[in-house]
Amino acid sequence: MRFFNTEGPIRPADHYSLPPLSRWDLDEILSLIDQKKYFLLHAPRQTGKTTCLLALMEHLNREGRYRAVYTNLETAQAARENVVLAITGIVQAIANSTRQSAQAPDLAVLAREVLAEQAATVALQAFLSRWSEQSSQPLVLLLDEVDALVGDTLISLLRQLRAGYPQRPAAFPQTVILCGVRDLRDYRIHASSESAPITGGSAFNIKAKSLRLGDFDADEVTTLLLEHTRETGQVFTPEALDRVWELTQGQPWLVNALAYRACFEIRAGRDRAQPVTLELIDQAKEQMIIERVTHLDQLAHKLQEPRVRRVIEPMLAGTLPGEASEDDRQYLVDLGLLRRDGAGGLVVANPIYREVLPRALASGPQDSLPRIAPTWLNADGTLNPAALLDAFLVFWRQHGEPLLRSAPYHEIAPHLVLMAFLHRVINGDGTLEREYAIGMGRMDLCLRYGAVMLGIEIKVWRDGASDPLTEGLTQLDAYLAGLGLDSGWLVIFDRRSNQPPSAERTTGNEQISPQGRRIQVVRA
Known part of the structure; x- marks a missing residue:
C-alpha cells in the first residue's frame, strides 16, 4: 500500500x-x-x-x-x-x-x-x-x-x-x-x-x-490527496480538502505530513470506512506543531540567525522590517519562510509557519513560567474569560518583568510572554491563532477553548509615541468583526522609559469601542 x-x-x-x-x-x-x-x-x-x-x-x-x-x-x-x-x-x-x-x-x-x-x-x-x-x-x-x-x-x-x-x-x-x-x-x-x-x-x-520550483497549487493539493482515496476508498470531506490547502498553501512537505498523520497515525483516521474530516486535519496540525517535527524544528532554528531576526522581529511586532536589506528579505523567501502576496508585500508563507514562528520564540518564556493554578476554569472545565483576565493581571504583576529577559527577541518580549501564558492556559485543549498586522503596529491573537473564543489585540507604547488606546480600539473592532465577536481584549504594553514597575502600573478596565463592543483594556 x-x-x-x-x-x-x-x-x-x-x-x-x-x-x-x-x-x-x-x-x-x-x-x-x-x-x-x-x-x-x-x-x-x-x-x-x-x-x-x-x-x-x-x-x-x-x-x-x-x-x-x-x-x-x-x-x-x-x-x-x-x-x-x-x-x-x-x-x-x-x-x-x-x-x-x-x-x-x-x-x-x-x-x-x-x-x-x-x-x-x-x-x-x-x-x-x-x-x-x-x-x-x-x-x-x-x-x-x-x-x-x-x-x-x-x-x-x-x-x-x-x-x-x-x-x-x-x-x-x-x-x-x-x-x-x-x-x-x-x-x-x-x-x-x-x-x-x-x-x-x-x-x-x-x-x-x-x-x-514552486509549491503545489490548490488543484495539485487536491489531486495528491485524492490518490489516497483512489488507493483505499477513504474520502476527504470537502472541508478537509480546503483546510489542507488553507493551512499549507501548497508547501509539499506540509501537505504530505498533514495527510500522513491524519490518515496513518491518528487512530480515527486509520479507519478507512470513515472520512478524513476537518477536525482530523486540525488535530494533525496541532500534533505536528507541539512535537516540533524535524521540518518545523529546522524552520524554528533559523530564527536564531541575525539576518532572519532583522526581518521576522519587526513583522511580529507589526512594524516594517526597515533595517533588513533586500538580500535579507529575499533570503527568507528563498528559505520558504516568507512569500510575496498578490500586492508584492511580504507575508509568512502559510498559517502553519505563522503558528510555529512565535510559538518557537515563546518557548523560552514558556519554560520559565512558574506553576500557575488554573483559576480560569469553571467547575465543569469550561473557560471563564473574566477569571482568565484576573489571573493574567496577577501573573503579570508578579512575573511579567523578570520573564521578559527570557524572550529571545527583545522588541516583542511582552508578546512572547503573553503567548507563553496563554499556551499554559490552553495546555493542549485549545488553540491560539495569530495574525500579523505588518505596518499596523499590532499583533492579533484568537484563543479558542471549547465553546469560548477570545479575540485579543496587542499594542506597544514606545517612547515618542502617543497613547495607542484609540487606534487600538478601532483596529480591534475590525478584528473582532471578522471573528463575529462582540467583546475582546486590548493589551497595551507600556515600554516607555522611566516607567514605574509593572506591578504598580498593570491595570484592567472595561471600555466601549467605537462600534459598541465591550473591550477589556489591559495596561501592563
Missing part, C-alpha cells in the same frame, strides 16, 4: 505523488540543455527538488540524446573550507553516482587517477574534462545541495566549472544544473552566515537562468 511521503525523494511505487516533471516547464529546461546552458534550480527544503532532478535524469537518459548523472554534494559539507578534502569528496561522489545512472560507466578509476595527478584547485575540472572526452554522448550534470558548501570550497567548485565551460560539450559537460535552497545571489561566498563576502557572484557568471 502506498502512503504520503515525508522523507527523501518520491518513489512512485511506494508514495502518492504528482508527476515530478509536471511541476516544471519541461520545454524550457530541455531548451536550455539543447542550448548548452548552465543554470540553477532552487527552492525551499523538502519541496521536491531532488525528486524532480532524478526524474529529469531518467527522462534525459531514456530519451538517449544525453548522458545525465545526478550527484548530491552534501557529503562535502563536512569539509567546510578544506578545499583538498572537499574537492576530493566531490570528484569521488560524482564517480560513485555514475554507478547508479543508466548507461554511465564506472568512473572510480578515472577519479583516482585525476586526484593523484592534479591539485585540488583543478582536479574537478580535469575529471569532468576527461570524462566528457570519453563519453559518446554530451554530459548533463545535476549537482544537488550545492549551497551546502561554503567559502573557498564553494568558490573552487564554481570557478572550476567556469574554467571548463568554454570546452563544452566535447571536453566538458554540455549542461550543469546547480540545485539548492538559495539562488546564486546568495552564493556571495561567506565563510559564515554573517561574515563579509569573500567574493561576489562573478565566481559563476556563466549562469544563464535561475529557476524556482
